[in-house]
Amino acid sequence: xxxxxxxxxxxxxxxxxxxxxxxxxxxxxxxxxxxxxxxxxxxxxxxxxxxxxxxxxxxxxxxxxxxxxxxxxxxxxxxxxxxxxxxxxxxxxxxxx
Numbered sequence: 001x002x003x004x005x006x007x008x009x010x011x012x013x014x015x016x017x018x019x020x021x022x023x024x025x026x027x028x029x030x031x032x033x034x035x036x037x038x039x040x041x042x043x044x045x046x047x048x049x050x051x052x053x054x055x056x057x058x059x060x061x062x063x064x065x066x067x068x069x070x071x072x073x074x075x076x077x078x079x080x081x082x083x084x085x086x087x088x089x090x091x092x093x094x095x096x097x
Contacts, residue, residue, distance in 0.1 A: 004076030007040050010065055011047040012084045024049045027080040034078050044074060056088075066095070 011027035024047045035043045046061040068074040079085040086092040 003038070004040055006074050007035055007043040007076040007078060008065055008068065008074040009035065009043045009045045010062065010077055010079045010085055011045075012059065012062070013049055027084060030080055031078045040076070043078060044068070 009028060009031040011024045011031065013023040013027075028045060028047065032043070046065040048059040048061045065074065065077070069077070077085070082092075086095055
């Protein structure tokens with residue numbers, strides 16, 4: 001498998017009670033380190049703050065990322081944990097397709 005040439009980072013927090021975005025920023029920082037440690041190019045970043053992954057509500061940045069994957073402008077996705085990316089099996093299947 002060849003290394004990605006156009007990686008992306010996706011971060012999400014369901015509830016940002018403080019409204020300061022710190023949880024998303026911590027996820028992004030860890031993911032940036034993973035990208036750098038693998039020697040990959042700088043990643044495009046997508047994040048949805050204060051949006052539940054389980055509720056079924058539209059996550060605008062997630063949808064934008066999926067569109068970029070479909071257009072092949074993104075060829076890999078790094079996330080802090082899989083549950084930050086998807087929360088439901090049908091959503092994971094959509095991502096995987």
